[in-house]
Amino acid sequence: MSANTALAEKYRNNFLKEIEEQVEMGDWVKMCMQCGVCSGSCPTNFQSAWEHPPQELFMMIRAGKREEVLTSSSMWNCTSCYNCIVRCPRKLPITHIMHGIAEYAHRLGMAPKMQPTRFFSGLFWKNCTHTGRVNELKLSMGLYFKDGLGAGIKEGMKMKDVAIGLLKAKRLNPFELFGGHKCKDQKGIQAMLKKAYEIERSRKAAKMAG
Amino acid sequence: MADIKVAAYICKGCGLGERLDTDALVKIAQKDGKVPLAKSHDFLCNADGVAMIKNDIANEGVTHIMIGACSRRAKTEAFFFPENAVARANLREGVVWIRPDTEEARETTQDMAEDYIRMGCAEVKAMTAPGGNTNTGTSKTLLVVGGGVTGMTTAIEASKTGYSVVLVEKSGELGGWAGKLYKRTPVHEPFKSPADTGVADLASQVMGDSNIKVYLNATIAKTDGAPGRFVVDIATESGATHTEDIGAIVQATGFTLYDMNKLPELGGGKSPNVIDQAGLEALAKAAAAGDGIIRRPSDNQPVKSVVFVQCAGQRDPTGTHLSYCSGFCCNASIKQAMYFKDTNPGVDTTIIYTDLRTPGNGEDFYRSAQEKGVIFTKGKVAEVVPNGNTSTVKFNDLILGDTDASMVDVDLVVLATGQVANSGINIDALTKPQVEGQEGEPSAVGTVEVKPISILNLTYRQGPDVPQLKQGFTDSHFICFPYETRRTGIYTAGPVRRPMDIAQAREDATGAALKAIQALENAELGRAAHPRSGDLSFPKVRLEGCTQCKRCTVECPFGAIDEDEKRFPVFNESRCRRCGTCMGACPVRVISFENYSVNTVGAQIKAVDIPDEFSEKPRILILACENDAYPALDMAGMSRNEYSAFVRIIPIRCLGSVNTIWITDALNAGYDGVMLMGCKSGDEYQCHFVKGSELGRVRMSKIDDTLKTLNLESERVRDLEVAITDIERVPDMINKYAAELVAVGPSPFKGF
Known part of the structure; x- marks a missing residue:
């Protein structure tokens, strides 16, 4: 059994819990209040580089869309400008969470290879x-x-x-x-x-x- | 009117002396105003000036005083002569401050001042000093209707202030909705967990207070009288009736949850596992009494997943359900989700919302729920499909754009239905079909079901309950005068007034208690309540001239006028707010106030000197509401916003008090135009007398007929909505209208 299937099995329907436990700073994801300030602040989003802006990624995690999140190229597009961290009214370390999710997807071998x-x-x-x-x-x-x-x-x-x-x-x-x-x-x-x-x-x- | 002696005083302070020929003004007062005593003073509002006036009252027998100085809104403490009739000519804000200080403007500015002196002298002669209403009551007892959080708080607050209270509760115990709650939304630091409701404590305070008399299982059978002398019959379950003398009333009858059976698409009424928020409170209470585990009603199995559906039957744009947000339900659902999370973090709790609204310190509470693992999903629930012991919740995920999202195997669905006011009978719906002669098909759009049982059973001519404004909530102005109803001495507080939570209801209760106390104290002294607090004048009627047309009894915005068995109007002065709408309505002009009547305004209109048509000096009459338009005009003066010198402004109590005879008189006298300045009317009204400006406008809409009979252009009368903030707009409107009238040409009635 690959690491991916093993973990998917372990958490079953609770992808949020998986992110909380496996991803660095992942325990912040639940605190997002969906205001969208991060998405609006993201410089890469001006070029439509993001398939899913951070706010949407967080929502997808809560909705249990495991495959879509982990295979997404979105978090790989983060330029670490820290605009979102500065502006988040809930003080979520969004940049770090993006890197955390990217690293986890890489660890599971689900990240897009040639991104x-x-x-x-x-x-x-x-x-x-x-x-x-x-x-x-x-x-x-x-x-x-x-x-x-x-x-x-x-x-x-x-x-x-x-x-x-x-x-x-x-x-x-x-x-x-x-x-x-x-x-x-x-x-x-x-x-x-x-x-x-x-x-x-x-x-x-x-x-x-x- | 035998021994009146009028004196006129002209002030020279605040630049009046430099800008105006005050000696000429004194002469005008003597010659045109026919005042036996006219003086000028360098600084009338100082101790010396006021002493001069007081000396004349004491030694010269002066009874009526005309002061030509600043606006009637200024220096009210210096120029306070309660025993005398007083008129004020506004020479400062109304003349010198709104005119340029130039040589060319000097003549028209002086004309303006002279006219205001003539008007003031004419007005004061038509007045008498108001003596106060003598038909008063002395009861200092407060009646509180409803024993929920609002009612109990009102009772306790009033009792603490030293007033006795009679509290009437329909059910067998105090507490209302809050008494049915397991816990409440926290109101203290750190706002992290549900808190004790505090209802038991409130109830024991009420029961232990010797100032508060509680009737349980009781309703109001009859409310008769007026503030200070209400006589209230209280019917108890046993069939006995108790009569209480009451000074003022606070109605805190609360709300009913919107019936979830009207929401079958959300599973309402289709499964025992689809409940409303009250249903969950009951489950939580039952659980707390047992092993602490909330169980689904269908088979008593522990709940493992629960979905909260926000805005169920609320904020509905289609008009089928409630159109408004009840404001309390987001916090309530967060609280209820914590009932599960605090006992077992493994229970899946999801709140599906479109906009999470968490008033108070709800943001901290919301954050705490997120920390506890409550999932918040932004979406609109389309359907709840019960299937055996579980349900499927289908919703449109608004963040992910997934119109077909769903949650399966949900044990319990909680619908956050809103608050519907327990406001009794909608008296407007009762009277409308009668007036318009058509049988009332209850209109389905935007209305909520009204409980057909009266709460107060008032013996008033206009109906048994307080009027409602929107959506069945009782009438009030959210910002300016929240607790007022259109029945003097009767205040509403809590969710009967607008949707609210416990914290807001308690604030409301305190406010309403104080307003009610003010009302009964004012009533005893024969004075008006808000907005003319302390006014001693009241409507007097010459019944021998009355034609029993009933316009006053129908139009009175406050239901102050009843009818006797011969169908003559019966004025209940203590219920009156002194707006003068009856005076404006009366076709035979038999209703008047001592210091405000058809004559006091009519005399001012006639006192203005109308130059002939070749002088190029038109005259425009402005009847300005003293609550909003007149202060706006005063403030325009303070800001030195100039306007035309051809206007003559008369403050009126309300647009509703304008009698059409004034307009006819003005046009007949040769005025070129008449401007009416009143407050915004309708649902978003700003009128201090609620319906006054609306009624005034309905009356004025028929002025075209008058203009036609006089063969005048319709431009001669202009009805304008003015707010107190229109400091720059008002001068602009005046100047535009003055320019328009030049194009229309002078009135043909000049010189007659």
Whole structure:
């Protein structure tokens, strides 16, 4: 049984309770009073990027729409501008809840695979934890080639003037593509992260089982 | 009218001396006003000026005083001569403050002041000092009808103030609706959980108070008399009748829940598991007496899921059910959801609402319910389908846009139906078919069922109960005078007046108790109650001239006038509010007040000097309601908002007191136009006498016939709605009308 089906089984009809227990800051969801100030304040909503604004997501959680919420791309679109937190009359930490739901969906393997924010987050984390330094060239190339070779070349050509400019200004080193620079104690960093992973993994596993 | 001596005093203070030729005004008072004693003073309202007037009263035998100074609304304490008839010519707010201080304007400004002096002198001569109503009663006992929270609070508050109270309760115990509650919405910090109702405490206070006499299982068989001298027959269950002398009455008859059987689409009456809020209170009380678990009525199984349907049969735009919001039900449903959550957090409680309205500190209570896990869903319930021991609730989810949302296997559905006032017989519905000669088919749209049993059984000519305003609630002005009804000395409080919760009802009760005490004290002194509090004048009628047309008895907004067996009007002065609507209605003009009559206004109209048609000085008469329009005009003066010098303003008690003879007289005398300024009428009325401005307008709508017989243009008379806030609008209206009249041309009646 996958983690997803196991948890769905565990909470059955009570998706709100599942969110409260599994999602960071999820216990705030019940306090939403549906005023819609968060939705109105969200800068991404001006471009209709959100399938479901926060207020609606909260309502869907209460209505038990588990599949729709967890597979939604909405919470991945949050830019962490904190407008909603500042304005929420009920003081809900909406930004954190969005990230919490996104993380939970990712944990269950239900998050949309190629959602750009999610993809970039993974890419960035892998990139910077590998050497302890962010390799900007590899990071941007990775993002360019996200949707395949053709799309990547096209995207690269579009940005070539910027890249040449950066080269001339010595802000871009093409040799970074091979290895790249590292932090002083690469091993130490990785050992630290390993320990952190372990702690988190055991905590979440306990939560999901408990 | 034998020995009257009139004196006129002209003030020179506040710039009057600089802007006006006061010596000329003194001469006008002597010559045109025919006043034997006329003086001017540099500062009339100071101690020296007032002493001068008092000296003249004492030593010169002055009985009637005309003061040409500021508005009659200013300096009322300085110019207070209760033994004398007093008229005020408004030279400050009405003349110098609304005119530009220029050389060109000087002549017309002086004309204006001179006319006001003539008018004041003419008015005061037609007056006598009001002596007060002598047909008074001295009862200081308060009757409270209804033994719920409102009634008990009224009784306790009145008793604490030192007045004795008679409390009549229809049922066998005190408490009313609140007595049937398990708990109430909290009113103290931290507003987190349902609280004790406090009804038992209130009831024991009432029962233990020697000032309060309680009749249980009793109703009012008859209410006769007037404030200060009501005689009330109380019928008890045993058949005995007790008679009590009463000073004033507070009706706190509360409400009935809207009948859920009228809501079959929401499952009302279709299943024992679909109940109203009172039904849940009963279940909660029963549970509290047992093991604390609320059980569904159909099979006595513990309730595991409950849905609260807000606005059931309320806020209905179609006119089938109640159109209004009862205001208490959101908090009540939150409270009831907590009944479940506080004993077992595992019970699913969902409140389906369209707009959650939580007055008082309900926001904290709402938040507390969310913390306890009550689910709030914004939606409109379309249907409740009972099926065996459970129900399915179908609703339109307004946030998710899901028109087909539903909740299944719901053990208990609670419908939040609203409050319907127990206001007795709708006397307007009783009288209307008679007046219009058509049998009244009860109109279905927007009306609520009226209980056909009278509550007060008044012996008044206009009907046995207090009039209703909207939706069966008793008449009142929500903002300006909330407890007043259209029956003097009878106040309504609590949900009979408007939908409300316990906290609001208790405030209401306290307010109404104090108003009732004021009313009975004023009644004893022969003075008017609100809005002319303390007024000593009252209508006097020359019965020998009466034609028994009954207009006064029908139109009196306060039901003050009865009829005797010969069908002559019988004035109950203590019930009268002194609006003068009877005076305006009387076709033979036999009704008058000592200081306000057809003559006092008529004399002013005739006193104005009408220049001939070639002078280019038109004259416009303004009859301005003294409650709203006249203060607005005064305030326009204070703000120095200028208006035409051709108007002559006469304050009137109410538009309802305007007798058409004044208009005819004015037009005959050569006035070019007449403006009537009264308050807004209708459902959203602002009239201090409730129906006065409406009745006045109905009368004035027929003025066109008069204009036709005089061969005059219809523009000559203008009826305007003016509010007290129209400080800038009123001067504008006057100036526009003055300009319009120039186009119409001068009145053909000038110079006759």
